[in-house]
Amino acid sequence: MGTVRGCEIPEDLLYNVDNNVWLRKEDDGSVTIGMTSYACALAGQIVSYTPKGAGKDIKKDKSAATVESGKWVGPLKSPVSGTVLSSNEDVAKDPGLINKDPYGSGWIAKLTPADFAGDSSELKTGADVLVAFEEKMTTDGFGGC
Amino acid sequence: MSAVAQENSQTLNFYRPDYFVKTPTMRSPEYVQLSTAAAITLGLVPGVMHRTSCTNCLNLLMTYPEGCRANCTYCGLARHREESRDYADRNFIRVDWPTVRVDEMLERVAKNGDKGQFQRMCISMITHPDSDHDTQVVLKRWMEVAPHIPASILSNPTTMEKQDLIDLKAMGADIFTVALDAVTPEIFERTRGKTVQSPHSWDKYWQTIEWAAEIYGPEKFGAHLICGMGETEQEILAVCQKMKDMGGHNHMFAFFPEKGSMMEDWDAVPQDHWRRVQLGRFLIDYAGGRYEDMGFDIYGRVEDFGYPQAELEDIINSGKPFQTSGCPGKDDEEVSACNRPYGDSSPSDIRSFPFALNKEDVEVVRRQMRLQDLQFLG
Numbered sequence: 001m002g003t004v005r006g007c008e009i010p011e012d013l014l015y016n017v018d019n020n021v022w023l024r025k026e027d028d029g030s031v032t033i034g035m036t037s038y039a040c041a042l043a044g045q046i047v048s049y050t051p052k053g054a055g056k057d058i059k060k061d062k063s064a065a066t067v068e069s070g071k072w073v074g075p076l077k078s079p080v081s082g083t084v085l086s087s088n089e090d091v092a093k094d095p096g097l098i099n100k101d102p103y104g105s106g107w108i109a110k111l112t113p114a115d116f117a118g119d120s121s122e123l124k125t126g127a128d129v130l131v132a133f134e135e136k137m138t139t140d141g142f143g144g145c
Numbered sequence: 146m147s148a149v150a151q152e153n154s155q156t157l158n159f160y161r162p163d164y165f166v167k168t169p170t171m172r173s174p175e176y177v178q179l180s181t182a183a184a185i186t187l188g189l190v191p192g193v194m195h196r197t198s199c200t201n202c203l204n205l206l207m208t209y210p211e212g213c214r215a216n217c218t219y220c221g222l223a224r225h226r227e228e229s230r231d232y233a234d235r236n237f238i239r240v241d242w243p244t245v246r247v248d249e250m251l252e253r254v255a256k257n258g259d260k261g262q263f264q265r266m267c268i269s270m271i272t273h274p275d276s277d278h279d280t281q282v283v284l285k286r287w288m289e290v291a292p293h294i295p296a297s298i299l300s301n302p303t304t305m306e307k308q309d310l311i312d313l314k315a316m317g318a319d320i321f322t323v324a325l326d327a328v329t330p331e332i333f334e335r336t337r338g339k340t341v342q343s344p345h346s347w348d349k350y351w352q353t354i355e356w357a358a359e360i361y362g363p364e365k366f367g368a369h370l371i372c373g374m375g376e377t378e379q380e381i382l383a384v385c386q387k388m389k390d391m392g393g394h395n396h397m398f399a400f401f402p403e404k405g406s407m408m409e410d411w412d413a414v415p416q417d418h419w420r421r422v423q424l425g426r427f428l429i430d431y432a433g434g435r436y437e438d439m440g441f442d443i444y445g446r447v448e449d450f451g452y453p454q455a456e457l458e459d460i461i462n463s464g465k466p467f468q469t470s471g472c473p474g475k476d477d478e479e480v481s482a483c484n485r486p487y488g489d490s491s492p493s494d495i496r497s498f499p500f501a502l503n504k505e506d507v508e509v510v511r512r513q514m515r516l517q518d519l520q521f522l523g
Contacts (some may be wrong), residue, residue, distance in 0.1 A: 070181065070487060072192075072492060
């Protein structure tokens with residue numbers, strides 16, 4: 001597990017660093033997306049989760065869900081275009097799961113990607129992503145998780 | 146994220162509420178609590194806030210392991226919660242209030258940790274035997290470090306004497322406000338009085354407002370009022386006019402059903418009700434409007450603001466009436482430095498805007514003000 005300024009950044013996932021979201025390609029061709037631990041630290045305790053419904057087409061970098069904390073509300077921007085397969089019922093019952101386990105049970109949405117090969121070429125992974133997040137945190141003036 | 150940042154085993158500089166660790170013993174005047182927004186602005190916790198990057202007022206809260214000894218029905222710090230959560234872990238106006246060592250807070254302010262954002266500091270007293278004395282200690286220390294940032298006192302005056310107000314002013318307090326909160330004697334009694342085993346009295350609060358008017362003078366005192374605890378629009382605007390006529394200002398909060406409080410099952414104040422009260426308050430405080438000129442229906446709802454329509458439109462379009470109200474900053478006396486981001490609502494349903502409204506925001510507010518008409522159309 002990679003760590004940047006105390007924030008866990010698993011190196012085996014794909015990331016859109018600017019939008020602070022991760023993506024995991026599943027064996028069946030679908031993708032799972034969610035908030036990074038860095039995004040969770042910035043937002044604070046998530047108290048509300050409003051996902052797009054199953055069957056909804058989402059363009060790359062457009063909202064797959066709206067999440068809200070005490071001081072912030074905003075979209076979880078999908079790193080790829082696709083169709084929503086499912087939202088997370090456990091998170092709907094307990095939005096705090098996003099903070100507790102952002103890369104596991106706190107996932108945001110599962111999608112069938114429209115053009116995974118094309119969209120994913122811009123995403124970062126491995127050692128590169130740790131460098132990219134370090135740069136982003138410097139730019140953001142972020143002290144650490 | 147670390148819940149407890151410890152410089153060494155002896156000195157705890159900062160504590161963020163965490164139900165999974167034993168709450169440390171922290172007591173004013175060595176420690177104070179501060180708003181989450183202030184903690185973000187000072188760099189004590191990471192965070193982003195919706196459409197605003199900072200708060201312009203450093204809001205501090207006296208803190209004691211025994212907690213506030215009052216039992217106000219709408220407050221997350223109320224005494225009745227002492228069995229469920231340690232005091233420093235209780236939420237207060239929507240979100241956690243972390244605890245910081247006063248030395249740490251002052252050092253960060255001295256080093257410009259707020260990047261020049263703070264235009265005011267406010268010490269909120271609580272109902273505790275040591276709160277009056279310790280407020281003076283914290284104020285004195287503040288004036289030694291940051292006299293260029295004016296200080297306000299938000300009092301709960303049950304234990305205060307007139308001399309306390311005089312002493313605070315002599316020490317450098319710029320503005321003195323009273324957390325009246327409830328605007329009729331009946332609502333005050335059932336939310337803050339003996340009815341709910343709380344020690345506050347309507348008469349003592351108003352006596353203190355009169356002392357503040359005498360000691361601090363015009364524009365330098367005020368009252369916190371909460372809209373939506375059962376009073377009518379007419380009743381709360383009558384109190385606004387009374388405060389204005391005394392020379393003071395009104396700092397208005399939308400009632401928010403605080404989780405864990407005795408009023409957690411109440412609804413938040415309706416949007417149309419709240420917007421009309423915000424506008425009426427602004428007209429009274431800053432635009433020469435008068436309660437006596439306003440018209441109300443049989444339910445006490447504002448029907449007519451008694452104000453020239455063209456000018457009223459300009460004031461609504463400015464968005465200022467719908468921004469957070471409170472003590473002024475350095476730029477615009479009609480806009481509060483104490484912007485309290487999302488202190489009385491969620492960021493997705495804003496009651497008090499902590500930033501200047503744009504045209505779309507004003508249009509949303511206008512629609513909200515018309516809600517009552519729309520509901521009656523069907």
